[in-house]
Amino acid sequence: MPRSRISEEFPHGPLHAMLAVAVLVTIYPVLWVFSIAFSGKQSLAIADLPPTPTAGDRLRAVVPWPEKLSVSNFTSVMSDQPFARWMLNSALVAIFTTLLGVFLACTAAYAFSRFKFPGRRVGMMAFLVSQMFPGTLMLIPLYIIIVQLLGLGSSRIGLIIVYATTSIPFSVWMLKGYFDTIPKELEEAAVIEGASAGKIFWRIVLPLAKPAVAITALFSFMTAWNEFILAATFMDKENMYTAPVGLRFFVGGFSQQWGYFAAGSIIVSIPVVLLFLYLQKYLVSGLTAGGVKG
Amino acid sequence: MPAPPAHRLRFLIAVALGAVLGAVLLRGFVSDASRQVADEAQERQAVVTLQALTSLVRRAGGEGDAVRSAVAAWQSRTPSAPQARVFRADGIRLEASTAPDDAGDRAAPRRLRREEKPLYDRSQRIAAAVQTNREEQQARKPEIEVAPAGARLSLAGPLEKNGAVVGIVEIETAPLPLPKPAGWSGFLLALIAPIAVFGGLAFLLGEKRLPLLAAAVVCVAASLSWMGRAAVSELAAQQQRAAEQVAERVRDQATVTQAVATAQVLPGAAAAPGSWDVDDFRQPLGLLTPDGSVNPQRLAQAVDTAARELRRTLLGAGALALALLLLVGLGAFNLIGRSLRRHRQAYLYIAPAILGMVVLVFFPFTYGVTLSFTDSNLYNTGKAISDVWIGLRNYADILGDFAFIKRGDGGSFVNYLNFYWTLLFTIIWTVCNVTIGVVSGLILALVLNTRALALRPIYRVVLILPWAMPNYITALIWKGMFHQQFGVINQVIQLFGFPAVSWFDRPASSFLTALATNGWLSFPFMMVVSLGALQSIPADLYEAARVDGASRLQQFKAITLPSLRPALVPAVIISVVWTFNMFNIIYLVTGGEPGSSTEILVTQAYKFAFERYRYGYAAAYSTVIFGILLVYGSIQNRVSRATEA
Amino acid sequence: MRTLLGIAALALAALASVPADAAEIVVWHAYRAGEKSALEKVAAAYNSSHPSTKVSTLAVPYDAFADKISAAVPRGKGPDVFIYAQDRLGGWIEAGNTVEPIDFFLDPETKARFIPTTMEAMTYKGTVYGLPLNYKCITLIYNKKLVSAPPKDSDELVAIAKKLTDKGAGRFGLAYAYSDYYYHAALQNAFGGYVFEGGAKPAINNPANVKALEYLLKWLDKDAILPAEPSTALITALFNDGKTAMIFNGPWFLGEIASNVQYGLAPLPKIKEAGDKPMRPWMTVEGAFVAAPSKNKDAAYDFIKYLTDKPAGIIMALEGRQSPANQSAYTDAKVAADPVLKSFHDQVEVAVPMPNLPEMTMVWSPATTVMNSVTRHAASPKAALDAAQAAISKDVAGLRKK
Structure with a gap:
């Protein structure tokens, strides 16, 4: 197992201290979400401060632990609206977005990495450039294309197409960078053995590129999983809404139900976190395939 | 193995394609322009009619039997015989009507029926437009509505009393004659002549690239410019005729209203008939003299502007045709075709992703960039792009404003x-x-x-x-x-x-x-x-x-x-x-x-x-953001490539 | 096989219960919880009494609602009816093909059943575009333990408030979000202030507005009855802790009041210095609008007429906790007995509909700057309002420029 040894001689104590601080900063807002969700209340504050708060009172207000534990927020979120159905919609949309997006990105990135052809540089640039036009003004033109021209309003397919396309540029850039680091010799050997280009791509290159594919898959999944405004605009039936649309019912307008929102956020985040855990080993095993050489 | 040069054939194809494209575009633009002149003439005549009738209705007091008999008398004397209706907003009442449907138990005066809501809404819209324009002291909303109704035109304008809009006068013209399509002979000539001439020249010149190129360009350019020149002078003549038609209508209506006013003993004096020729905002167009004859100087000016505009469009079309000719003639398409064939596999791999991007990213992008050259905002969302086109003004406003620090009375x-x-x-x-x-x-x-x-x-x-x-x-x-x-x-x-x-x-x-x-x-x-x-x-x-x-x-x-x-x-x-x-x-x-x-x-x-609500301005803003990032991207790209090497 | 037949029969029955030519009316709204179920109940009642029409509802998250209407309705893909507050009305009318003018349908009896000012909120440049459903405005909410009789005018208010203010102990006689322009408008309207004149011409720096701001400074500095930094959260905390006796707030606040606080509602006081004129809060009116591209405008209008009628108003009031715009709803025994609904009904007498002009969106940001700088003494009322006037005029001119 190749490993850097740069910090080998560092004592581990300070490193742990540093990581502990980082973990605290990272996890604190998350714990905050949890305590609001389990407080059974709808308020942002989890502890009422007395009129003249003492240091102890303030310390209490800073600790992310609700005064009273309750799961009522979770049960209300799941039972007052078809939240499970919305989660299902989100899951379907996100999974197919991932499949479509990753497939399209892989093929394109492979071509950009392996073939020399006119328009290659322009093409790569075009993908990057597409990220540069602010997306907030795209709502109306996208509505015209998807709903008016393609007739895909209130359909998951419409969302899948849009999300997959949105995630392609990042995926292509990531994958192309990764493919570049996979030694060409492997493919050349396969060519000599008479393998077709398709076979080389599917059997040799893709398996080697698993880490980068994992990252792009994750990215595509999250793009689809979190998007709100297009889903709310394209879907005209309540049972076609996605989970983020459902979540937004709780904040906005005159009343803000932070408790429901926090509980819903946790429910919505769980699949993504699980996916992260599952893909962990790929995530950290590298974005360059250099390792396979050793 | 390079094929033997086939410059003559390639250039012949190029000339043919260029001539076809040029001729088709030119014909399209020219017939567009001529239809526009014809439509405008029809519209102006209808507006004159409407204004004349409105003046009668106003002189007849705006309501009651006097209006009904005045409208009926006007109808019987007006040769082009449009249908006319007078509507009063108070009481939602059809005050007078000469429409065949409004007879018997539907005869005016009566309350509007439920299915006649559009007439009522039209009246409300026009009243609001007059009020808005007056408040803002500018011409923003049309006070005369013109809408096609089948082959007819339906027009409505405000009926005012003491400065307030109390209803509308609506007319529907007789079916309009279809505009005469332009002849095909010029088009065919512009198509065939350059091909034939170039064919002859090519035979004489032989397989020489540069002379062939020059000959091709000259042939196509000459034929197109001949076609364009003919079109421009034809358009001027048409405008002249249109102006005369409008003037004739004005004189007609002057006699009719005069006769009706005398017969019905209507109070008040007639307005100058020339002032009936107005635009949608009831602002005089000024192409006629007050007594209703053509004002030659103003007409010449108008003809000039129109000709200049048409010439510019035609030049653009010609340039496009020549560009196609050059592309084909110099072999760009051959090159692209060859490259597509050679790198078939690579293009196949990226095609699906590119297709998605083109449809869902680059189309909206183009939409945004186009919008950035317009003054599109909440108030003009329905208008055609050419009506709100303001060129680079949004960009000038955004980039030209250096008032970074402002000085007020409380310091800067x-x-x-x-x-x-x-x-x-x-x-x-x-x-x-x-x-x-x-x-x-x-x-x-x-x-x-x-x-x-x-x-x-x-x-x-x-x-x-x-x-x-x-x-x-x-x-x-x-x-x-x-x-x-x-x-x-x-x-x-x-x-x-x-x-x-x-x-x-x-x-x-x-x-x-x-x-x-x-x-x-x-x-x-x-x-x-x-x-x-x-x-x-x-x-x-x-x-x-x-x-x-x-x-x-x-x-x-x-x-x-x-x-x-x-x-x-x-x-x-x-x-x-x-x-x-x-x-x-x-x-x-x-x-x-x-x-x-x-x-x-x-x-x-x-x-x-x-x-x-300033969509055009916001789009320009977005385009500027895009430009900044593009510059950043290319610099970064160059720098990182340089350090790599 | 038998189950299949059964299903087929059921399906046929379902089909038969709705006549083939039933007009389908789709209603979009941004309601949740009680308001949503009340609206659904009204729709169900309408469906059972009107077999030729089938009304269905769709809830859209508030954050996406306006954009969704702007994207879908003008392209003919939207609902037949939608429910929204009047603040976007002018914008949609100017954009075109979104809201259907309805005053042709509107007979005098229907018009007369609404509180007149709510009808005014539905009117744009002389044309009526929707039927008012409910209204929201702020009123005086007081702690019954601290205040026995609510003040009727500014002298009483200041007297009571001064007695109850003890800044050292963090007690204030009066607290409200006075640096929020929406709340301040009540005072501004008492002085006869306004934002636009002669249609949509910005005139925020008119003398009445200056006077209103100067008067606010009197409460803040001379009488010293108000807390600094009046955030909504602070006001909630003060009121729930019994540290402020009176607040100005709207119906959305009532859910935030702690259960141990005994509160009462009363109309906002009259202002002596404004010629004994009452404080007149801005109100937002939610209207039911017929979408311009709807294919069933007659049926859609019929439904919104039903939705804004007395029986539906009573349901929306008692179950949706809305203040109906229909006056006759308040004659219902249960509604009349409801102190909250009654108090807001009293307050609405003097409320002023918030402008429904599209230009209003350009006012909020400069107006917020005015309120912040004036209440922090960073600028004089006149100077701050002049700066706002310049900013708003520039934006409005940008919109109008040809």
Whole structure:
């Protein structure tokens, strides 16, 4: 197992201290979400401060632990609206977005990495450039294309197409960078053995590129999983809404139900976190395939 | 094996294609222009009729039997015999009508029926338009509505009494004659002549590239310019005829109204009939003299403007045709075709992704850029693009405003709405965020990469969490944490005995809140990227370096940094672009407070579109953002390529 | 086989219960919880009494609602009816093909059943575009333990408030979000202030507005009855802790009041210095609008007429906790007995509909700057309003420029 040894001689104590601080900063807002969700209340504050708060009172207000534990927020979120159905919609949309997006990105990135052809540089640039036009003004033109021209309003397919396309540029850039680091010799050997280009791509290159594919898959999944405004605009039936649309019912307008929102956020985040855990080993095993050489 | 040169054939095809394209375009534009002149003439005649009738109705007192008999008398004397209706808003009453349907039990006067809502709405619309134009002292909303109704035109204008709109007068013209289509002979000649002439010339010239090229260009250009010139002079003649028709209508109506007014003994004097020739806003067009004959100077001016416009369009079309000719003639298409064939596989691989991008990214992009050259806003969303086209003015307004610092009576202050301030702020925002992300991500990655560090997997999972949470959730939670009264951050500050800070009151502290939120969100991505790159560095490299006696810093510089480069550079580029356009965080956390000082360019563009309803301006703003990032991208690309080599 | 037949029969029955030519009316709204179920109940009642029409509802998250209407309705893909507050009305009318003018349908009896000012909120440039459903405005909410009789005018208010203010102990006689322009408008309207004149001409720096701001400064500095930094959260905390006796707030606040606080509602006081004129809060009116591209405008209008009628108003009031715009709903015994509904009905007598001009969106940001700088003594009322006037005029001119 190749490993850097740069910090080998560092004592581990300070490193742990540093990581502990980082973990605290990272996890604190998350714990905050949890305590609001389990407080059974709808308020942002989890502890009422007395009129003249003492240091102890303030310390209490800073600790992310609700005064009273309750799961009522979770049960209300799941039972007052078809939240499970919305989660299902989100899951379907996100999974197919991932499949479509990753497939399209892989093929394109492979071509950009392996073939020399006119328009290659322009093409790569075009993908990057597409990220540069602010997306907030795209709502109306996208509505015209998807709903008016393609007739895909209130359909998951419409969302899948849009999300997959949105995630392609990042995926292509990531994958192309990764493919570049996979030694060409492997493919050349396969060519000599008479393998077709398709076979080389599917059997040799893709398996080697698993880490980068994992990252792009994750990215595509999250793009689809979190998007709100297009889903709310394209879907005209309540049972076609996605989970983020459902979540937004709780904040906005005159009343803000932070408790429901926090509980819903946790429910919505769980699949993504699980996916992260599952893909962990790929995530950290590298974005360059250099390792396979050793 | 190069094929033997076939310049003659290729140029012949090029001439044919160029001639066809040119002739078709020219014919299209010319018949468009001529239809426009014809339509305009019809419309003006109808407006004259409407205005004449309105003046009669007003003189007849605007309501009652006097109006009905005046309208009937006018109808019987008007040769073109349009249907006329007078509608009064008070009481939702059809006051007079000569329409065949409005006879018997439907005869005027009567209340409108339920299915006649459009007539009522039209009256309301016109009344509101007159009021709006008067309030704003400009011509913004049409006061005379002209709408096609089958082959007829339906017109409506306000009926005023003592300066207030009390109803409308509506006429529907007799079916309009179809405009005569332009002849085909000129078109065919422009098509065939250059091909034939070039064929002859090519035979004489032989397989010589340059002479052939010159001959081809001359043939096509000459034929098109002949066709164009003929079209322009034809158009001028048509305009002349149109003006005479309108003048004739004015004189007709003058006699008719005079006769009706005398027969019905209507009070008041007739207005100058020439003033009936008005535009949609009831502003005189001025092409006629007050007594209703053609004003030759004004007409000549109008003809001139129209001719200049047509000439410009035709020049564009001609240039397009010549460009096609050159492309084909010089073999560009051959080249493209060959390249497509040779790199079939590569194009096949990228085609699906590119197709998706073209439809869903580049089409909206083109839409946005086109919009940026217009003054499209809430008030003119329905109009054609050519009507709101303002060229580069939005860009001039945005980029030409250097009033960065404004001087008021209370001293000078920064104008937060100024583009350059927002740009500066956006750059500071981007640089700070990316630096924080890269530095903290890299440090954590280096620490996490320590061999045999206990609890490493747990740290890793926790530190990735911010990436996994949907960012609008974290944005809202962080905003809550900065809450002046209940926010945790202020509780901690007060715990140490300092007074609570109201974070969103000052630009600097407000900026800090957004920075903290986005830093929290963005370091995991950089950490994962760096970690991955670090792990792929072969250990023997460090081994070798140590053997050579390199210090740890030297190792870091010589081995670690270069190995991180390939992974970090694209990540940095893409995160610069993302941060530059990071809408959610700014919009949800600071909302631009205080006083728009913490807006970045995208949120500003959003506000121009959705709070100030200036779509064109917002689109220009977005295009400028795009341009800035494009410049950044290409510089970065060049720099990183240069350092690579 | 038998189950299949059964299903087929059921399906046929379902088909038969709705006549083939039933007009389908789709209603979009941004309601949740009680308001949503009340609206659904009204729709169900309508469906059972009107077999020729089938009304269905769709809830859209508030954050996406306006954009969704702007994107979908003008392209003919939207609903037949939608429910929204009047603040976007002018914008949609100017954009065109979104809201259907309805005053042709509107007979005098229907018009007469609404509180006149709510009808005014539905009117744009002389044409009526929707039927008012409910209204929201702020009123005086007081702690019954601290205040025995609510003040009728500003002298009483200041007297009571001064007695109850003890800044050292963090007690304030009066607290409201006075630096929020929406709340301040009540005072501004008492002085006869306005934002636009002669149609849509910005005139925020008119003398009445200056006077209103100066008067606010009197409460803040001379009488010293108000807390600094009046955030909504602070006001909630003060009121729930019994540290402020009186607040100005709207119906959305009632859910935030702690259960142990005994509160009462009363109309906002009259202002002596404004010629004994009452404080007149701005109100937002939610209207039911017929979408311009709807294919069933007659049926859609029929439904919104039903929705804004007395029986539906009673349901929306009692179950949706809305203040109906229909006056006759308040004659219902249960509604009349409801102190909250009654109090807001009293307050609405003097409420002023918030302008429904599209130009209004350009006012909020400069007006917020005015309120912040004046209440922090960073600028004089006149100077701050002049700066706002310049900013608003520039934006409005940008929109109008040809």
